[in-house]
Amino acid sequence: MWDYSDKVKEHFFSPRNSGALEDANAVGDVGSLNCGDALRLMLKVDPETETIRDARFQTFGCGSAIASSSALTEIIKGMTLDAALKVSNQDIADYLDGLPPEKMHCSVMGREALQAAVANYRGEEWKDDHEEGALICKCFAIDAVLIEETVRANNLSSVEDVINYTKAGGGCSSCHEGIEEILSKVLAERGETFNPHAVVLQEEAAGKPAPGKMNNLQRIKRIEMILDGIRPQLQRDHGDIELVDVDGKTIYVNMIGACSGCQMEAQTLQGIQAKLIEDLGEFVKVVPSRAGSYARAASHV
Amino acid sequence: MERKETDMDGIYLDNNATTRVDDAVVAAMLPFFTAQFGNPSSMHSFGNKVGLAIKKARMQVQELLGAEHESEIIFTSCGTESDSTAILSALRASPERKEIITTSIEHPAVLALCTHLEKEGYKTHFLKVDEKGRLDLDEYRKLLTDKVAVVSVMWANNETGTLFPVEQMAEMAHAAGIPFHTDAVQAVGKVPIDLKNTKIDMLSLSGHKLHAPKGIGVLYLKRGVRFRPLLRGGHQERGRRAGTENTASIVALGLACEQAMQHMHFENTEVKRLRDKLEAGILAKVPRAFATGDVTNRLPNTSNIAFEFIEGEAILLLLNKFGIAASSGSACTSGSLEPSHVMRAMGIPYTAAHGTIRFSLSRYSTEAEVDRVIQVVPEIIAQLRKLSPYWGENGPAEEPEKAFAPVYA
Numbered sequence: 001m002w003d004y005s006d007k008v009k010e011h012f013f014s015p016r017n018s019g020a021l022e023d024a025n026a027v028g029d030v031g032s033l034n035c036g037d038a039l040r041l042m043l044k045v046d047p048e049t050e051t052i053r054d055a056r057f058q059t060f061g062c063g064s065a066i067a068s069s070s071a072l073t074e075i076i077k078g079m080t081l082d083a084a085l086k087v088s089n090q091d092i093a094d095y096l097d098g099l100p101p102e103k104m105h106c107s108v109m110g111r112e113a114l115q116a117a118v119a120n121y122r123g124e125e126w127k128d129d130h131e132e133g134a135l136i137c138k139c140f141a142i143d144a145v146l147i148e149e150t151v152r153a154n155n156l157s158s159v160e161d162v163i164n165y166t167k168a169g170g171g172c173s174s175c176h177e178g179i180e181e182i183l184s185k186v187l188a189e190r191g192e193t194f195n196p197h198a199v200v201l202q203e204e205a206a207g208k209p210a211p212g213k214m215n216n217l218q219r220i221k222r223i224e225m226i227l228d229g230i231r232p233q234l235q236r237d238h239g240d241i242e243l244v245d246v247d248g249k250t251i252y253v254n255m256i257g258a259c260s261g262c263q264m265e266a267q268t269l270q271g272i273q274a275k276l277i278e279d280l281g282e283f284v285k286v287v288p289s290r291a292g293s294y295a296r297a298a299s300h301v
Numbered sequence: 302m303e304r305k306e307t308d309m310d311g312i313y314l315d316n317n318a319t320t321r322v323d324d325a326v327v328a329a330m331l332p333f334f335t336a337q338f339g340n341p342s343s344m345h346s347f348g349n350k351v352g353l354a355i356k357k358a359r360m361q362v363q364e365l366l367g368a369e370h371e372s373e374i375i376f377t378s379c380g381t382e383s384d385s386t387a388i389l390s391a392l393r394a395s396p397e398r399k400e401i402i403t404t405s406i407e408h409p410a411v412l413a414l415c416t417h418l419e420k421e422g423y424k425t426h427f428l429k430v431d432e433k434g435r436l437d438l439d440e441y442r443k444l445l446t447d448k449v450a451v452v453s454v455m456w457a458n459n460e461t462g463t464l465f466p467v468e469q470m471a472e473m474a475h476a477a478g479i480p481f482h483t484d485a486v487q488a489v490g491k492v493p494i495d496l497k498n499t500k501i502d503m504l505s506l507s508g509h510k511l512h513a514p515k516g517i518g519v520l521y522l523k524r525g526v527r528f529r530p531l532l533r534g535g536h537q538e539r540g541r542r543a544g545t546e547n548t549a550s551i552v553a554l555g556l557a558c559e560q561a562m563q564h565m566h567f568e569n570t571e572v573k574r575l576r577d578k579l580e581a582g583i584l585a586k587v588p589r590a591f592a593t594g595d596v597t598n599r600l601p602n603t604s605n606i607a608f609e610f611i612e613g614e615a616i617l618l619l620l621n622k623f624g625i626a627a628s629s630g631s632a633c634t635s636g637s638l639e640p641s642h643v644m645r646a647m648g649i650p651y652t653a654a655h656g657t658i659r660f661s662l663s664r665y666s667t668e669a670e671v672d673r674v675i676q677v678v679p680e681i682i683a684q685l686r687k688l689s690p691y692w693g694e695n696g697p698a699e700e701p702e703k704a705f706a707p708v709y710a
């Protein structure tokens with residue numbers, strides 16, 4: 001069952017402004033039976049002021065399509081056409097206290113019907129430029145067509161690229177297989193093959209040596225750099241940090257001043273470790289040097 | 302049949318989705334969480350008793366399926382696992398064969414697996430169906446070559462209830478030397494099954510469709526059929542499905558099978574009568590509506606009705622407001638953009654495919670419930686049609702596709 005807000009349910013169960021509007025002078029039809037969603041928006045526009053005096057709708061569609069239509073008519077009544085054109089699909093969704101990602105297209109349909117109705121009133125031709133594909137990323141409501149077009153337009157070649165350009169895949173990761181399929185298809189069109197392991201090469205190109213490719217000195221310098229980035233924060237709390245040693249995956253540090261031995265030390269170290277892992281792209285363990293000497297002593301017996 | 306207490310007030314007509322666990326079944330499984338917690342593999346009396354309980358359950362399942370040997374019953378975690386195990390086993394047993402035959406109207410448990418296998422180099426033949434959801438056996442016969450590793454055809458369709466001639470199809474596959482699997486998740490407990498007199502090699506069932514708990518299933522594996530396990534590990538289920546047994550649910554499934562056997566006649570007389578009454582009652586009062594599937598050859602509990610020019614999710618939301626639970630093949634209920642693949646495979650026009658509602662009864666459904674639904678549904682349909690741009694005063698707008706003319710389609 002969809003997780004509809006109370007507002008959506010309320011507008012679905014008691015839709016406002018439904019039914020035909022006899023003396024409408026602006027009509028916008030969008031959608032079709034095939035899509036399972038269709039909306040006719042009918043407006044009565046005051047020719048003097050271009051103000052929307054009345055708005056009604058007829059909708060074939062699911063609960064959120066009907067609720068979105070109802071919300072749209074409530075929002076735009078009394079607006080001028082120009083003001084109404086500024087209403088976005090997000091405004092419609094917000095009015096309803098949000099829509100599930102799979103249902104955002106219902107609010108898009110509302111906005112399109114509005115554009116179509118205004119075009120109809122002004123004697124213009126309205127063209128739909130929006131093609132909708134299967135929903136790939138449910139966390140951010142991104143469909144296949146958008147991903148495919150973005151991959152094509154920007155020559156993207158990795159899942160990370162797609163996340164950065166579209167947000168798709170940046171949430172729960174369950175759609176990565178789907179994204180990889182789109183990448184394979186588009187890359188094949190330009191005569192390349194999708195390589196899921198290509199990420200490393202790109203990072204190198206970006207001037208950031210990949211883990212394992214850095215020599216020891218580079219790696220230590222990089223760790224120093226990362227710690228330098230954190231230092232101002234620690235100094236604000238009258239503390240500091242010092243790099244003592246790097247032994248493989250273990251990084252020994254000295255916590256100085258207020259930081260040393262404070263209750264927050266463990267937490268602070270954890271935060272620093274997370275930052276290092278992220279930046280270095282490899283797993284490391286950050287250990288206070290005191291404990292470090294014990295550990296090392298133990299491992300050397 | 303006496304009406305059982307339900308915790309939630311309401312009319313539950315979605316038994317093809319899942320069923321209520323029978324009270325006696327719950328009572329039978331409870332001791333296996335506490336006093337009888339032992340591991341059936343253990344060499345002490347804690348385990349031994351549990352082992353005996355599993356043996357009894359296995360025989361109860363065997364009885365319902367009409368299997369020749371008790372060892373042909375393998376307990377799994379669900380219908381989906383049974384489907385995957387069966388199909389993948391057949392493929393691994395004959396690695397040189399690269400084709401699969403199935404139908405276009407299978408449950409995703411089979412369909413999604415087969416489409417995935419296509420990516421791994423398998424050729425899957427998806428048998429088409431006609432407007433009533435019936436298969437063309439001539440098309441099927443022509444595909445039965447020695448390139449085919451397995452045939453998988455459902456016994457009954459979950460959306461329409463349409464029954465398929467799996468016994469005949471199994472004979473045909475057998476004659477061609479191809480193993481035959483059937484997803485009988487919807488059929489078991491609703492129609493009589495007698496596997497020992499068929500050429501069916503593998504069959505999947507799922508407990509939660511027959512008043513046992515969710516998360517327990519069975520794969521029937523005919524003696525002598527070549528088999529490769531999906532899960533390897535311990536020796537449970539004779540090494541054919543490793544993993545410590547879900548003892549409580551196995552015991553529950555055994556009893557549920559025994560009960561299903563006892564109610565088989567009731568299901569095919571009384572439940573069927575109520576289903577027919579429901580369908581006829583709705584169709585008599587609602588214009589532009591029709592039953593989908595092969596109405597003369599289907600499960601006794603299922604009715605799938607298409608309501609033209611309105612959308613299924615909207616119908617369900619209104620039904621739910623009246624406390625009535627059903628399900629829909631509309632695109633919106635699944636979050637996809639296409640209506641159910643079963644409706645599309647049958648060529649149901651889009652005007653109707655988006656507005657299909659499945660009512661599925663059980664032995665707990667009552668006459669009063671059916672009467673109430675017959676009373677409520679026509680109002681709901683009229684209310685939604687009033688909102689639809691495709692519907693005029695008393696009927697569909699003349700040539701609906703023309704009356705409503707979007708700038709694009």
Ligand SMILES: Cc1ncc(COP(=O)(O)O)c(C=O)c1O
Pocket residue numbers: 317318378379380381382408410455457458459484486487507508516518
């Ligand atoms: C025909 C069919 N096959 C397989 C399944 C999957 O069963 P389970 O939920 O136990 O995995 C279902 C249930 O939804 C079904 O109806």
